Amino acid sequence: MKLSVIIPTYNNLQRLKISLSYLEQQDMDKSEYDIILVDDGSNDGTSEYLGSLETEMNLLVVRQENMGQAKARNVALSLAEGEYVLFIDDDVIADRDFLTKHYESHMNYNDPNLVVVGQIKNIPFANYEAAIELINSKDYLKCNELDTFVKQDPYLNIRNWVWDYSLEYVSWLAFTTANASMSRDLVRNVGGFDEGFVGWGPEDVEMGYRLKDAGAVFEFKENIKNYHLDKAKSQDTFYSGLKRNLRYLTETKYPGNEEIGKYILFIGGQISIEEFNAFCSKGALIYNQNGSEHHFEFINYFLNKVKERELVAI
Template identity: 35%
Template sequence: MDKLKAAVVIPTFNKKERLLLTLESFRYQTVSPDTFEVLLVDDGSADGTREMLQEWEGEFSLRYIEQNNKGRSAARNRGVEEARAELIIFCDDDMIAAPTFVEAHIAAHQERPCAAHGMIYNLPFLKFFKNPSTGEAYEELDGESLVLIRRYCIRKEEIKDISYIKSLSKKTLIEKNIASIFKNNLAQYQWLSFTGANSSCEKELLERAGMFDEGFGKAWGAEDFELGYRLYLQHTPFVYLEEGYNFHMMHARMDFQDALRKSNDKFYRMHPDKKIYFLPKLLSGEIKSIEEYKDYVNSHTINEYEGD
């Protein structure tokens, strides 16, 4: 217990095929296995996640916590509450962690408490597949057109070779913008880096900010940005990590635009800030760069936008 430095909190819901690869990636961390624990909070999965984990074995400490389906905010909060380490690292159940993932997050907090964001790469071809290892496709997406891209599937045995996985990945527009925010020291936008897929923060800071707002419920949305915004309001330093990177095993999301709008509406009602109100324009790619977005926010009023 004396060596335990970080707790990796992973909420999961009905993604056992991707989760298996996520857990596999924590076998190959550059820090000792007794340096961190993984808290897997199962938010009411009904796809055999529990049974899959009964057969899974790893060298690091994995604690499995079950709860009724309440949403990602509640699952992450449960993980923070149960964690035995002061440093909390957030990761999602569809991410492959680079070997330096845990080490980089721990190092970021050595000088002072902060909120740190690790670079996220996307694995775009995996979005067609229910099982990213076997190439089993989502029923609504299956077809002959997927035959050629099945070669980009990632088997468990390939997790160790991060260079191969990196060769299949690309940076998303939002990740490029997050990097630009830090490069240009746009402190008023650094809260956009607080994403549940790859962030870390001291438990004390999270508790002082009020933890994740469980009012976002089960819907996908802006609950991580919203907590990041509250951390920003309490003057938390933000840090960007290039070595604390991981890879998003993309998956089908048919309701992206609608879910984004609804969750951002709630976010704005909680914090009536123009930077939040116009945020869907940046996240959807309608506005491409953070510099262009900053200019847009400064030059438009909410009433003007609503009248378009």
């Protein structure tokens, strides 16, 4: 098996159906990839749908009690047979050559420490219904036809900053479980995902940190893109889960770690990503061509996500 695609899902049936339909139409021979989908205790009809789904794909469905995405991905990893594993979410879609491009990237580089990170284009919740209407109007939609619905997302922009300005010492910030692949042995050798993270974030960034520490080489592939069908965010579950996970990161997982401490300052908007990179490199602060710095604030990001949900509900 060349490639194992790993997908956790939780109460996201409508988007999951679309995501699976695009995986069904991949140009890679179906005997060369499998999909391991872990249902993390959904109660929205996902289990019933998957139980009745007829597909020619090598699809393995595992159901577990609701224990979080980290646990779900680790369960899938334990079952993966592909030489390489590709992590995506249950709300992304991609063109027919998506899997092929990921696999060929590894073949071209032939580096067991390579982590391929693709581009994620965000379709915000406010544009979701219009995008779905267009998707459903055609037998097969080329994903770039959805570009009119795409909107810049501040969190996804962090990855662009890393690549655009060659901030290699914080390249682990760009690791994402929505569009990334690596050898199965590499991810297993670093211990998989930390199941102490439950709820949203930052289990993928923390995995990226361990991968970087183990000698991983991150390569951004702008042409390996998928489209994220964003979902409404609830302030209670979104924000409270993040606070708990950040405490776990700093107080339990990495107490006293200066790089993780700087990461917290960065996502709090207190230092720029350029300052963060300079600290990790133990070098001088290097500005980009126009001399500006780039800041990100999680709190404002979350509040805007919740606001989008409220505006659509009106």
